[in-house]
Amino acid sequence: MKGMTTAVAIFVLALALAACGGDTVGGGGNSSEATVAKGGPVKGQLTISNWPGYIDPGPQGTVAEFEKDSGVSVDYIEDVNDNNTFFGKLQPQLEQGQSGGRSIFVVTDWMAKQMYDLGYLQEIDPNDLPTVFENLVPNLENPSFDPGRKFSIPWQSGMTGIWVDTAKAPGIKSVNDLFDPKYKGKVTFLEEMRDSVPLVMKAEGVDPEEATDADWEKAIERIKGAADSGQIRAFTGNNYTEELTAGNIVAAVGWSGDASIVENPNAEWRMPTEGCVLWSDNMVIPVGAPNVGAAFGWMDFVYQPEVAADLTEYITYVSPVDGVQDVLRKSNPQLANDPLVFPSAEFQENCSTQDSPPDVETVSAAWADTVAG
Amino acid sequence: MNLKQRLVPYWLLGPGLLWLILFFVVPMYFMGELALRSGSLTTGFTLTWEWANFPDSLSGHTEQILRSFFFAGTATLLALLIGYPLAYAIAFRAGRYKPLLLFAVIAPFFTTYLIRTIAWKTILSDDSPVVSVLQALALVPEDGRVLATPAAVIAGLTYNFLPFMILPLYANLERLDLRLVEAAKDLYASSRTAFVKVTLPLTMPGIVAGVLLTFIPAFGDYINAQLLGGTGQAMVGNVIQSLYLNQRDYPEAAALSFLMMALILAIVTVYIRFAGTGAFMGDEDEGRA
Numbered sequence: 163m164k165g166m167t168t169a170v171a172i173f174v175l176a177l178a179l180a181a182c183g184g185d186t187v188g189g190g191g192n193s194s195e196a197t198v199a200k201g202g203p204v205k206g207q208l209t210i211s212n213w214p215g216y217i218d219p220g221p222q223g224t225v226a227e228f229e230k231d232s233g234v235s236v237d238y239i240e241d242v243n244d245n246n247t248f249f250g251k252l253q254p255q256l257e258q259g260q261s262g263g264r265s266i267f268v269v270t271d272w273m274a275k276q277m278y279d280l281g282y283l284q285e286i287d288p289n290d291l292p293t294v295f296e297n298l299v300p301n302l303e304n305p306s307f308d309p310g311r312k313f314s315i316p317w318q319s320g321m322t323g324i325w326v327d328t329a330k331a332p333g334i335k336s337v338n339d340l341f342d343p344k345y346k347g348k349v350t351f352l353e354e355m356r357d358s359v360p361l362v363m364k365a366e367g368v369d370p371e372e373a374t375d376a377d378w379e380k381a382i383e384r385i386k387g388a389a390d391s392g393q394i395r396a397f398t399g400n401n402y403t404e405e406l407t408a409g410n411i412v413a414a415v416g417w418s419g420d421a422s423i424v425e426n427p428n429a430e431w432r433m434p435t436e437g438c439v440l441w442s443d444n445m446v447i448p449v450g451a452p453n454v455g456a457a458f459g460w461m462d463f464v465y466q467p468e469v470a471a472d473l474t475e476y477i478t479y480v481s482p483v484d485g486v487q488d489v490l491r492k493s494n495p496q497l498a499n500d501p502l503v504f505p506s507a508e509f510q511e512n513c514s515t516q517d518s519p520p521d522v523e524t525v526s527a528a529w530a531d532t533v534a535g
Numbered sequence: 536m537n538l539k540q541r542l543v544p545y546w547l548l549g550p551g552l553l554w555l556i557l558f559f560v561v562p563m564y565f566m567g568e569l570a571l572r573s574g575s576l577t578t579g580f581t582l583t584w585e586w587a588n589f590p591d592s593l594s595g596h597t598e599q600i601l602r603s604f605f606f607a608g609t610a611t612l613l614a615l616l617i618g619y620p621l622a623y624a625i626a627f628r629a630g631r632y633k634p635l636l637l638f639a640v641i642a643p644f645f646t647t648y649l650i651r652t653i654a655w656k657t658i659l660s661d662d663s664p665v666v667s668v669l670q671a672l673a674l675v676p677e678d679g680r681v682l683a684t685p686a687a688v689i690a691g692l693t694y695n696f697l698p699f700m701i702l703p704l705y706a707n708l709e710r711l712d713l714r715l716v717e718a719a720k721d722l723y724a725s726s727r728t729a730f731v732k733v734t735l736p737l738t739m740p741g742i743v744a745g746v747l748l749t750f751i752p753a754f755g756d757y758i759n760a761q762l763l764g765g766t767g768q769a770m771v772g773n774v775i776q777s778l779y780l781n782q783r784d785y786p787e788a789a790a791l792s793f794l795m796m797a798l799i800l801a802i803v804t805v806y807i808r809f810a811g812t813g814a815f816m817g818d819e820d821e822g823r824a
Contacts, residue, residue: 247780249783250781253783347680392765395683409662
């Protein structure tokens with residue numbers, strides 16, 4: 163049985179390595195002056211990290227068209243399932259000034275800000291992106307986290323609300339309904355604290371933009387209670403769409419544009435009666451990004467209204483590109499009038515901008531304990 | 536023996552030793568050092584000999600640690616109960632199908648572990664035929680489910696680590712000297728007595744190895760709990776993953792990993808003592824005598 167002893171030794175070793183997960187010491191604090199990304203010719207190879215279901219695939223898709231148009235060979239990876247996990251995975255490399263070969267990440271507002279504050283992003287000179295800055299919708303030009311768009315270029319915007327399987331639970335209209343014992347074990351929440359918790363705060367009549375740490379903790383407490391009792395089936399990333407498709411759940415806290423990946427004809431996104439959470443995902447250029455020229459080429463390419471309209475038609479999120487609605491009015495009038503894709507001010511009246519709690523560290527720890535119950 | 540000859544064993548030991556130093560000792564050192572740091576992502580983690588990280592990492596996570604024991608222990612027991620008869624049948628009753636059956640045991644490994652677990656998600660989904668059958672048999676309540684329950688996590692662990700139980704058992708059973716069982720029967724032992732007094736003790740090394748190979752990875756696993764479990768089914772592996780990837784409390788994650796390794800090591804030591812060192816450490820004659 164000597165072989166077995168060795169096998170056990172190897173297993174202990176593998177376990178140790180798996181548990182260890184790298185020898186980086188971590189720690190930020192290198193937030194010295196951010197460098198300005200240097201452009202270049204649009205050619206060569208480009209690697210982009212984005213969320214699943216966030217692009218139109220295939221030979222007529224945006225990636226293929228860009229490749230044909232520019233001659234750049236694109237490696238498009240869908241490895242962002244959740245901001246925290248993606249950040250956790252890349253942080254040791256970013257700390258060393260490397261981006262893991264990626265030239266563009268797509269992350270949500272607060273994560274873009276967090277990465278920028280840690281010195282993990284390069285700044286962008288508007289002169290390098292003429293199409294982007296010409297076509298960017300005015301209401302996204304000066305977000306509070308990045309006035310003037312120094313380091314983030316919106317990819318898509320959207321709303322966090324409730325996905326409902328209308329055949330099984332037509333009555334769900336408010337976030338409070340998700341806590342109804344009738345739907346025990348048939349409801350999922352998002353792992354993303356800044357999506358799930360503000361929605362619950364709104365359901366309790368608290369304005370998330372003004373919320374104190376105590377408000378956050380109270381809402382987390384309520385979610386934790388529902389998780390412990392089995393009311394909430396799971397906390398998910400983008401994969402709540404699979405649960406809806408498989409018919410495992412009747413409702414989920416989820417994002418407005420995911421219709422293209424929810425393959426359940428009865429599922430629809432609903433604006434909660436108490437309003438939604440608004441956010442944008444942004445293209446950012448990390449430190450150590452190779453081939454920034456091609457990255458700029460990509461950003462300018464996707465900001466052409468025709469290209470952006472194709473993308474909107476497929477992924478049905480809110481486009482940050484001016485002129486998309488005009489293009490679609492001709493080709494797809496139904497979509498051009500969809501309030502989820504072109505939401506009016508009245509539709510979003512009660513919505514709040516996605517925000518972080520005052521004491522991020524403490525509240526995040528309480529949230530993490532809730533999610534990993 | 537001249538010097539050159541005496542050095543031969545060390546040369547042979549070299550590659551393995553190098554591997555261990557590079558991929559075990561060095562990472563362990565860094566992890567140990569990390570566990571004693573304090574700070575946050577923004578300020579950076581500095582070495583302050585923060586021994587409190589160790590007790591801190593346990594507080595609030597005892598539930599998940601106990602759950603890991605329960606899940607991994609149950610899965611190991613189930614794997615043994617399923618694996619032993621199977622290994623026995625393959626070793627003694629399979630005839631010319633032996634290679635085919637062994638291949639069947641190993642075949643799932645041609646697909647990655649992750650894909651197989653995701654497949655179980657589909658198989659066990661609430662509206663699946665499997666769950667309907669279980670409901671019809673009243674094994675699952677009418678409005679009940681399998682996915683996102685402890686049973687699903689345990690089933691996933693059992694399934695994923697079953698071959699690690701079967702293969703050592705088979706290797707052991709296959710070399711069992713059947714003449715000893717025959718002798719027992721000649722001495723008026725019933726089949727049951729012969730099994731309990733002869734076969735079982737002789738296959739102890741296989742059982743010990745199989746149990747260790749199943750329990751250790753199952754204890755640290757987080758994929759099954761993540762994919763097949765729901766709220767309230769997180770294992771200690773999920774806690775470490777969350778500490779490392781979501782909360783980015785690297786020191787506490789390292790401290791908890793260290794404690795879990797120490798715990799496993801302690802359990803294995805006691806277990807081997809209890810189950811007989813000789814039998815496990817390759818001294819088979821002790822078992823046979």
